[in-house]
Structure formats: C-alpha cells, structure tokens
Amino acid sequence: MKKNIIMTLMMRKMIKMAHIYSEEVMKLFMNPKNMGEIENPSGLGKVGNPVCGDVMWIYIKVNDETDVIEDIKVKTFGCVAAIATSSKTTEKAKGKTLKEAYKITKKQVADDLGGLPKQKMHCSNLAVDALQRAIINYLEKNGRSIKDLEG
Amino acid sequence: MKVYFDNNASTRVDSAVIEAMMPYFTEIISPPSSDYGHSFGVEAKEALDSARETIAAKINVKPSEIIFTSGQAESNNFAVKGIAFANIGKERKTFLASNVSHSTVLDSLSALKKLGFIVKLIKVDSKGFIDRNHLRELLSDSNDTPLLVSVPHGNVEIGTVEDIKEIAYICHEYNVPLHVEATYSFCKVPFDASVVDLATITSHLIHGPKGVGALYIKKGLKIQKLIDGGLQENKKRGGTENLPSIVGFAKAVEIYSQEINERVAELRDYLWQTFEKKISDFQITGPTKTEKRLPNHFSVVISYVEGESILLHLDLLDFMIATGSACSSKQLKASHVLSAIGLPTEVSHGSVRIGLSKYNTKEEIDQFIEHLSSIIARLRAISPMNAEFMREWQDLKDQGAIIEEEHHHDINDAEDD
Ligand code: FES
Numbered sequence: 001m002k003k004n005i006i007m008t009l010m011m012r013k014m015i016k017m018a019h020i021y022s023e024e025v026m027k028l029f030m031n032p033k034n035m036g037e038i039e040n041p042s043g044l045g046k047v048g049n050p051v052c053g054d055v056m057w058i059y060i061k062v063n064d065e066t067d068v069i070e071d072i073k074v075k076t077f078g079c080v081a082a083i084a085t086s087s088k089t090t091e092k093a094k095g096k097t098l099k100e101a102y103k104i105t106k107k108q109v110a111d112d113l114g115g116l117p118k119q120k121m122h123c124s125n126l127a128v129d130a131l132q133r134a135i136i137n138y139l140e141k142n143g144r145s146i147k148d149l150e151g
Numbered sequence: 152m153k154v155y156f157d158n159n160a161s162t163r164v165d166s167a168v169i170e171a172m173m174p175y176f177t178e179i180i181s182p183p184s185s186d187y188g189h190s191f192g193v194e195a196k197e198a199l200d201s202a203r204e205t206i207a208a209k210i211n212v213k214p215s216e217i218i219f220t221s222g223q224a225e226s227n228n229f230a231v232k233g234i235a236f237a238n239i240g241k242e243r244k245t246f247l248a249s250n251v252s253h254s255t256v257l258d259s260l261s262a263l264k265k266l267g268f269i270v271k272l273i274k275v276d277s278k279g280f281i282d283r284n285h286l287r288e289l290l291s292d293s294n295d296t297p298l299l300v301s302v303p304h305g306n307v308e309i310g311t312v313e314d315i316k317e318i319a320y321i322c323h324e325y326n327v328p329l330h331v332e333a334t335y336s337f338c339k340v341p342f343d344a345s346v347v348d349l350a351t352i353t354s355h356l357i358h359g360p361k362g363v364g365a366l367y368i369k370k371g372l373k374i375q376k377l378i379d380g381g382l383q384e385n386k387k388r389g390g391t392e393n394l395p396s397i398v399g400f401a402k403a404v405e406i407y408s409q410e411i412n413e414r415v416a417e418l419r420d421y422l423w424q425t426f427e428k429k430i431s432d433f434q435i436t437g438p439t440k441t442e443k444r445l446p447n448h449f450s451v452v453i454s455y456v457e458g459e460s461i462l463l464h465l466d467l468l469d470f471m472i473a474t475g476s477a478c479s480s481k482q483l484k485a486s487h488v489l490s491a492i493g494l495p496t497e498v499s500h501g502s503v504r505i506g507l508s509k510y511n512t513k514e515e516i517d518q519f520i521e522h523l524s525s526i527i528a529r530l531r532a533i534s535p536m537n538a539e540f541m542r543e544w545q546d547l548k549d550q551g552a553i554i555e556e557e558h559h560h561d562i563n564d565a566e567d568d
Contacts (some may be wrong), residue, residue, distance in 0.1 A: 027208075029463065035533040052477040052484075052496065054457070057535040074534035077500070079459040079478035080262070119481060 020113030025084040031088075033082050034090035036073045043138030045130040053125070054078030058130040062138050067097045074130070078094055081120035082127070088113055089127035098135050099149045104128060153469045154515045158356070158447060159307050159335055159350050159506030160473060164399070165358040169308045171402040175395035182391045195394055203402035210337075210344035210352070212367050218384045219397050222364035223334045226351035226440050227255040227301075229366050229388075230330045234349075235263050236375035245269040245297040247289050248490040251279050251308075253332050256301050257487075269295075271301070277361055277492050278438045279311035281318060283546065290325040299349075300329050305336030308475055308488040308504060309437030310448030313342050321347045328372060334364075338407040339446050348372050354396065358508070359403030363396035409511050416446035418507050418516065425520045430527060432538075436489065436502065450504035452489075455536035456527055457500045464526040470519055475502040497536075498543070 021029070041059035048055050053075055061071040072094050074086040088109050093101040106124040110116045116124060136146055155163070175198065181191035183199040185350055198212070216242040222224045231246065238244075246260055250272045254283075260270045273280040281302055291299065300322045305312050315331055324327040326350035336342060337352040344350040344367045353364035368374055368387065381389035420441065427431075432454040438444050453461070458474030465472055475486030477496050489499035503523075 029460070030467070032533060052500075054478065054500070055497075055535050076532055077455065077497075077534040078457050079476075080463050082457075083460060111333045119483060122483075142362075 020117060020118075021080060021084075023089075024112070024114045025081065025116070028084040028087040028113070029080045032076075032087040034073050034087065034094065035075070037075060038071060038073050041073075041134075043134040043136075043141065045133030045135070046138055047126055047130045047133060052078075052122075054082055054126060056126050056130045058086070058090065058134045060128070060131075060134045060138060062098065064142070067099065069093050069096055069098065074127070076128070079123060081123040084113055085109055085116070085124040085127040088110070088132070089124075089131055091107050093131055098138070101145075102132060102135050102149050104131065116132065124145055152470065154511075154519065155471050156507065156511065156519065157268065157471045157473050158508040158511075159445070159504070161329055161355050161361060162358045162508050163240055163510055164360055165403060165406060167406055168307070168359055168399045168402045172395040172399040173396050178392070183394055198340065198398055199392055199394060201398045205401040205404055206352070206365060207367075210333075210342050210350065212274075212344050212366060215385055216367055218366045218368055218387045219365055219400075220388065221393070222355070223253070223332075223351055223353045224255045225377075226353070227253065227332060228259045228364040229374075230349045230351060231256060231259040231301060232263065232326070233374035233377060234330075234376075235266070235268055237373045238298055241296045243296055245271060246294050246299050246301070247271050247273055247286070247327075248298045248301040249273050249281055249303060250275050251306055251311075251488045252301055252303055253307065253334070254487075256303075256330075256332055258410075260301075267296075271297075275491055276283045278443075279306050279309045279488070279492055280438075281313060283317075283321065286318070286321055286434065290322065290327060292385075296325065297327050300327055302331060303328070303335070303344060303564050304331050304333040304350075305340060305445045305448075306437065307335045308486055308502075309450050309492065310444040310504075311437045312336060313442055315342065315475055318345055331496075331557050332378070335445060337446075338404060339412055345369075349374075350421045354400035354403055357403045357407045360396045360399040363400045365400075398530055412446045415507050415509055415511075416441070418511055418513065419447055419449055421513055421522075422505065422507070422516045425516060426451070426523075429524045431522050433501070434498075436492065436494070436504075440546060447507040448504070450502070452494060452498055453501035453503060453527060454498075455501070455534045456530040458502045460530055461501075461503060461523070461526055464529075465519075465522060468522050470522060473504045475504070475508070 010056045026132050038059040038061050042062040043060045045058045057075045059073045060069050072090045074090050076083050076086045092104050106128045179191055179194050181195050183195035184192045203214040203217050207217045248256055248260055265271050273287045276282055302318055304315055319329050330349035331347045331350050334351055334353045335344055338357045348369045350367040355361040376387045378389045383392055433451045436450045436452055457478055458476030459479040462474050475489045477483050477485040485496045485499040489502055
C-alpha cells in the first residue's frame, strides 16, 4: 500500500520532470528492462561512447535455426537517456529475427521513447550500435556475414 | 520534505535577512544619497554606508574599497575586464588564471582574448592547489609581465581552499596584482583581503539574497569601470544601488558566525564518515584534510556509476545535489575542474558534490546515505564497469588503444557554457 503511494508520488514528480525527459524515458530509467548479462551469449556487442565516455554491452541469445533473438540483456554505464535507450532497444529486439533487429534505427528508438533532448540523441546511437555489434559478433562466430541479412 | 544539499549553488535566505530588507522596499525608498537633501535619501545613505562597513570589516579592508555589484559574475567580469580596459594600448597584455578558476573568470578572459589580450592558465596539482613553480615560471617571463593573476580561494567543485597569502606573496614579488575569487569561501574561511588587490564576494551563498555581491578594489589600483552613467560606488559603478539587497547582504554577513561554520563542518564530517562506512569504491576529489577544504563541502567520484543518473534518482526522492559528470553538461564535457586535477572522463562521470548549510540535519544525512547506497547498488548492478573492467581499460589506455580526448576548459569556446 505504502509502496503504491510512493509510486504515485514519484510518477507525479516524473511528469514534472518531463520537460527534460519524456515520461517513457523516466519510466524506463526507474525500471529498466532486460538489464544484466547472459552467460555464454551467442553474441556480444561492446561499445564505448566517444562523445562523453559511456559504455554499453549487449548480450544476445539466438536460436540457430530460426535466427530469432530469444533473449537479450544489456549493461549500461551512462546517463538517464543511455539507460532508457538501452532498455527500449533491447525490448524492441527481443523476439525479432536478426534481420529485423539489425534494421532497428536510433530514430525509431528515440521516437518510441517519446523523443530525447537534442544533446542526448547520441546516447541512442550507443544502444543501436551495441545491438548491431552483437549481431555481427554472432554471425562471425558462426562463419556467416552481415550480407546474409541483406536483401 | 525536500532536502537541499546544493548550498554551494545557492542558499535559503535567512528570515532575519528578509526582515532587515523589508523597510527598504516600502519605507526608505529614495536612492541612497545625501545630495537629494530629504531625509529618506539620507537614511538610505546611512544604511548603505553601514552595510559597506560591515562587509569591509569582514575581510579587513576599508569601506571605500568595497564596490557593490550584482554578484559573482559581475564582480569577476569587472575585475578582469576592468584591468584589461585600463591597460588598453599598453605593452602588458597577459592574464594568468588558475586552471580551476570559475567559469565567470575564464569566460571573461576568453572575451578578452578576442580583443587581443593573452591568457595563460596556471596548472594545479591533483588536489586543486596552484602549482607554485608553474606560477613563478609564468610570472618570471620578463618580456611578458602579466597584468593580473586570478585564482579561486575556495573551489566550488572540489572544495580546495588555497593559501591566498602565499599566492599574493609570490605575485607581489613580481609586482603583479592578484584577484581572488572568494565567492565560495566568503564568511566560511578567514580571509584577509588587504593582502590582495581585488576580491569577489557574493551574498546568496551565505543565506543572503541573490543578485548582489561586491568587488573589493585595493585603493590605488588602476581599473576601468564597466557600468557608466553615474557617480555611485566611489565612481566605479553607475546605477542606483540595490539597497534592499545590499542591506540583506550585510545582515547575512553579520549573522554568519564562526559557530555556524563549526556546526556545518561537524555535519560535513558526519556525512564524510557515514559515506566512508556505507559506500565502497570511491575517491574523494579535492583535499582529504578537512582544514584545507571549505567547511560545508564534500565531493567524491563514485566508481562505475554516472552522476546524472544518481542525481535524478535522488531528485525523485527529493534530495538535491550536484554533479560534474560530462553527461549532465550541455556540451557533454566533463567539468573543467575535474579534468584539470587529472581525472579521466569515465572516472569523473561518478562525480557527486554536496554543499551543506546550517539548515541541514544529521537525520537528513542518514536518509541521504541510505538512499544513495541503494541507488549506487542499482546502478552498479546494470553497469558493465567494475574493478576488472577498469584494469583492462587502463591496460588498453597504456597500450595506446584508447585515446583520451583533452578535456581542459577550452578558453575559445568558453562562451557557449
Ligand atoms: S550517456 Fe553520456 S550523455 Fe547519455
């Protein structure tokens, strides 16, 4: 009960802060999805952000038969936007085929988050880059190439 | 209940200060001047004089050497540009400022650079203290004797309190005047401004109103005024004086006792101890000896987590603090102070700084540490960084695989701050 009240108060406050970050960003920041790591992942993408020095690692577990990303986890060292975009990106990729997931764009991620402040747009690159690297890492490990996903 | 731990950004105005100010809004409304001849003007003038005396006495200078301004930014602009403009067309063109000077000083200097002046930055050590040898080296260039040296007394980001007497002694050996940015140390650390040539102080960090401060100008120093259009302030700043605020400023000085400093320092030490007990993997920024720090100041970098995230989590819980993380700055650059003391960006990311005041309590500190440690645990759980990561990272850096961007305060684009 008490927890509910606290949550409502927090939601109210989050809406107040919406002039900086959207409600969706704040929601995911407070409760990020798919955080953590996968032991023996099928693919791992590690990226560092040259703009402000942040780091993001995305782990994927891929079904070798269907190419479907069955599980995905992320670890993020970065700002509020970085945490929200890594959460959103992994949510979008989960259950998709490699080909579909590779097509996710930073714009889609940012739009799904209800937009990001201008100077925070690069944080969304980080998540999409990490996902793409994880996919490439998987393909390379399996003697395949990115061309497989084209067409 | 909101808990405000950002008292080096601004402070709550003391109710005694507000009370002292009130009559000057509604009753004594004349500009302070004896020339008008009516009693209101004289009363206003008396109030102005008495405020000036209080403030001058606090830093051991003459009342006539105190010029009231609109605060820190104006005082720093005045100090730096006033010296420059008084020396236009002369041979000397160089300004020295500390690498960790306040942005209002550095930005004023970058404006001067565009007018043909030269700016050189003095290095600091890993605790933020001026590198004496470097200062001497810059001062001793006989072809290029500086017009002015500017250093901070207390550093807002890392709490360092500089030994001003020593710096003044060195500058004066070379006959170069010294400006001291004393905004953050004023009333908190004893300061004898009579040994320096210019000093910036302000009201709103000591429970006085915002928008008022002063510049101490040593008698005889040649400085050009910035605001023309009146003979006010010893002919050094035109415009009707902001009397209610000046009266409030003086009242704030009057009631800021040593006892307050001791009480706040005790709270700060309690915060420091509790922090060390409850939180692992961090590094104090600035001096670790409390006597060399601002009494209300605590600052750290917390490993493997990022400052903006910490700040927002705390804000949602109604605790207000500050950070120097690159992610929380508009240009995504780490604070120039944290870079100047040699912290790489990924380390300065975890910057957290706290400014306490007499209105804070031990209970607030206990709650704060509790919240902070659970926030850190949450953020660390989702962070790829840990001790092992940092070792690998360092190895890669040592091998030259990661190229650190230079993050010192870029004097050329300082104006976009
Ligand atoms: S991660 Fe640094 S600004 Fe977002």
